[in-house]
């Protein structure tokens with residue numbers, strides 16, 4: 022087999038065979054195929070697309086390029102949830118203990134944040150003592166005992182994807198549905214879950230800004246998952262404005278605590294119930310979505326979800342007293358309000374710009390090496406569609422430096438107040454199965 026012929030075949034719009042795809046992925050991962058030939062094939066895929074079979078095959082080949090996590094020692098159907106990334110997306114912190122409280126095993130592999138979106142591990146580390154440095158055996162033991170544990174990403178998961186992503190990043194081939202879908206799904210599948218619930222975001226703060234692109238990506242990922250034998254579904258949700266009210270690590274732990282007591286922001290609670298119901302049904306802990314939702318709601322109000330969160334935190338070294346006394350979480354030295362310059366209705370809170378403002382405060386990493394400040398961030402008091410009076414606080418800035426002029430300027434530029442009547446944006450656009 023020659024890489025030249027594979028490039029030419031795809032360039033001419035033909036579908037590659039399983040053998041050809043495996044030849045490319047194996048050869049590129051082990052260094053036998055040079056970057057220039059891989060780049061040419063990626064560009065051909067960008068223009069010619071891939072069939073459903075090719076997409077499933079390249080995903081499988083990437084999964085098999087490295088370690089695969091074996092979760093078979095965990096009892097029950099393991100359901101994973103993945104979000105394509107957003108600002109103030111606190112859902113994992115809530116969903117993990119919430120669905121675990123219904124007996125769904127949650128074996129979560131998570132990452133750290135980069136750029137304007139936060140990572141679940143960073144957020145959890147705002148709880149004093151909490152750590153994800155546990156062995157695979159401990160991880161499995163904890164899930165069997167408590168139904169929920171979180172571990173950091175293993176070193177050698179999908180090396181083919183790591184290498185290809187790096188190449189796509191410098192060859193203008195990131196933005197391709199078959200390449201994005203196979204990249205995301207390879208990591209999910211290698212992480213070992215039996216079933217996968219995807220939260221595909223759309224809007225200003227999302228990777229897929231347009232609804233149609235988000236739908237195409239969701240459909241592509243669901244098809245790959247089901248083709249490789251993992252029960253997969255997707256929810257398409259709004260990321261035009263940040264999710265919930267809190268953006269920042271300790272602030273989002275606080276928001277998760279509120280939500281786990283049934284006192285959380287409406288949008289965040291609704292998205293958690295939507296995604297959670299799907300997870301519970303896939304895990305066969307309820308027959309219908311309605312039944313699952315009722316059970317989840319019950320556990321938000323009877324203390325079971327909150328207790329599950331406490332057990333989870335302390336089982337990984339965290340100080341669970343923060344749940345009843347959130348003031349023990351890291352606190353910023355300065356709390357500065359952002360008053361509305363005029364009255365009206367909030368028309369826009371551009372999610373990625375708000376994420377960037379939180380990053381400027383130190384809540385997120387500009388580069389992989391940046392240190393983050395767990396205490397800082399933003400708490401919104403108004404969301405799109407809310408009425409506001411001139412001088413009323415739009416949000417509170419939690420900062421560890423006194424001068425927040427630049428952040429304020431960024432925030433004012435990303436929030437629009439209109440004289441017109443504006444509706445709150447749709448939260449859930451679609452469900453793809």
Ligand code: URA
Pocket residue numbers: 186195200201202204205228
């Ligand atoms: N996230 C991924 O993991 N892969 C992509 O290709 C794009 C976003």
Ligand code: CA
Pocket residue numbers: 108109110111264265266267268273276289
């Ligand atoms: Ca939030």
